[in-house]
Amino acid sequence: MKKISLLGSTGSIGVQTLDVIRSHKDQFELVAMSFGRNIDLGIKQIHEFMPKLVSVESEEVANKLLKDLPSGVKLVSGKDGLMEVATDEYSSLLVNAVMGSVGLQPTLAAIESGKDIAIANKETLVTAGHLVTEAAEKHGVELIPIDSEHSAIYQCLEGDVQKEVSKLILTASGGSFRDRSREDLQDVTVAQALNHPNWQMGAKITIDSATMMNKGLEVIEARWLFTIPYEKIEVILHKESIIHSMVEYIDGSVLAHLGNPDMRVPIQYALSKPKRLDLVGGKALNLWEIGSLHFQKPDFDRYRCLSLAFEAGKTGGTAPTVLNAANEVAVDAFLQGKIRFLQIEDLVERALQEHTVIPSPTLEEIITVDEWTRKQVVTYMS
Secondary structure, eight states: OEEEEEEOTTSHHHHHHHHHHHHTTTTEEEEEEEOSSOHHHHHHHHHHHOOSEEEESOHHHHHHHGGGOOTTOEEEEHHHHHHHHHTOSSOSEEEEOOOSGGGHHHHHHHHHTTOEEEEOOHHHHHHHHHHHHHHHHHHTOOEEEOSHHHHHHHHHHTTSOGGGEEEEEEEEOOOTTTTSOGGGGTTOOHHHHTOOSSOOOOHHHHHHHHHTHHHHHHHHHHHHHTTOOGGGEEEEEOTTOOEEEEEEETTSOEEEEEOOSOTHHHHHHHHHTTSOOOOTTOOOOOHHHHOOOOOBOOOTTTOHHHHHHHHHHHHOTTHHHHHHHHHHHHHHHHHTTSSOTTHHHHHHHHHHHHOOOOSSOOHHHHHHHHHHHHHHHHHHHO
């Protein structure tokens, strides 16, 4: 029985993680969890899974939750509560499914406590990849990817010598506006941007998919997860989202991971590896039903966010921290109707241009730069 702690239980990845645990109660047990403000869903999850420890966003949320809390469940809140869930004494694996840079410090704390990390929170590696990977190596813990693309690469690399890898190929659906030109994007709405053709995801990641920033963040994440230079990471547009990513070897062989779009597949593998389990309610891939698969090279002028991410990654230091923080603020502003869609990339680019990069930042410097960036982007919009 593998004991699991989960950060972000009410988000898209968190809900699907619990679905995997629910389907394999003989394999997994949820012992600690966190969520933000979604009390209605959170209390249902608590009653079903009965974790020993629960953390919520604030003391205010905790007070509202108390009257419905089952006996024997410890309730904590805020940043300290998040850290307590990340370092709880009961579990051996932390699933980091929170959105944004808030996942960084709990992840580092969990690594120091000796837990393996199943990571869906790409911002953790984007903002502080060097610190996270160094800590994981120091404490002998594994970073197991949950993103479908990185899980695909992870599985294709299993048992192979990394020096034989020629390049990693990340596939991208192209998002909600993949068939539109830049001229067509001037006045697109939030509702249109949230209408992803292949995946059901949270709002922020769906917007990132539409701008291709999500793929850019995944490129930076891949660099740290697989210790590979950016020159050996390629992005290719693949509308069907059937091939989740590929690894090309020096002999010209390409290994690809295929499957229907279902995030429970990489989540379940992260929890069960190296063993594979039946995917309850999953649909088998019948290629004859798909008929054909399509691929094309991305236009970096069309997808400026993807270009900015490659540039920030190659620059290194605090540049990816600025990229991520600026994007989070800009996407939130778009979702609130404060800016237009194409202004997201403008705000990110301006923040990068006005930042003086720190080459090898400490955790404290990363936190400071993150805060500076968020304040700067707000001033750009005022």
